[in-house]
Amino acid sequence: MAEMILKKKRPKNLDLMTIRLPLPGILSIVHRVSGAVLFLLLPVLLWLFEGSLASPETFALCKSFVAHPLVKLILLGLIWLYFHHFCAGIRYLLLDLHKGIDLESARLSSKIVFAVSIAMTLIIGGKVLW
C-alpha cells in the first residue's frame, strides 16, 4: 500500500524560470541561503570576534577594519541574514506547534517575518555599526 503511494507518479515542475514562489516560499529559500552564507563566513566572523577580544591593539585593528564603508555594508547584510534566519526560525517553531498553519495566517506571518527582520536590521544594525 504505502509502496504504491510512494511510487505514484506525480506531476513535477522544477523549471526555476517558470516557478512563481509565494512569499512563504521566498522566506523558506532565504532561510536556507542565509544559513549557508553565514556558515561560509563563520571563519571571518570568528576571526573578527577573536581580534576584538584579544588585546587593545587587535581591537583597534578590528575597529578600523569595520569602519570601512564596504565592510560596514557587508556586515549590515550579514546582520539582515542573521535576523531573517532568526525570525523565520521562530515562525517555523510556531508552525511546528500548529500555530498559524492555515494559508492566510501563513502568508501574513511571512510578511511579518520580512518586516520585522528588516526593521531589526535597520534599528539594531544601524545602532551597532554607526
Added chain:
Amino acid sequence: MVNRILVGAHYGLKDWVIQRATAIIMAIYTVILLVVVLAVAPDSHASWRGIFANGFMKFASFLFFVSLFYHVWIGIRDIWMDYIKPDGLRLLLMIATAAALVGYAGWAVQILWRI
C-alpha cells in the same frame, strides 16, 4: 497490517529535535546579548571584553557556540543531501563540513577562555 518502508535507522527524529532545541538556545542568547550590548554600549576594548569576561556571559556564549555548530552541522548536511547526488562528493563535503565545525568549536573555546 502495517507495511512500512524502511528508509533509515531513526527517521531523523533526533536531528529534528536537536535542530529546534539548539535554535531556541541561540534565540535566547541572541536576545540576552542584544540587551547587554545595547545597555553597556561598549566603546572600548575594556568594556567590550568586560561583557564576555563575566562568568554568566562566558557560560552562555560557550553554550551558544556549541548550539551553533551542532545546528550548522544538521543544516548544512541537509543542504548536501538535497543537492549533491554523487555519493563520493557528498561524503567528502560532509566530512569537510564536520571537520571545519569541530575546528571552529576548538577555536571558539580558545577565544572565550583566553579572555
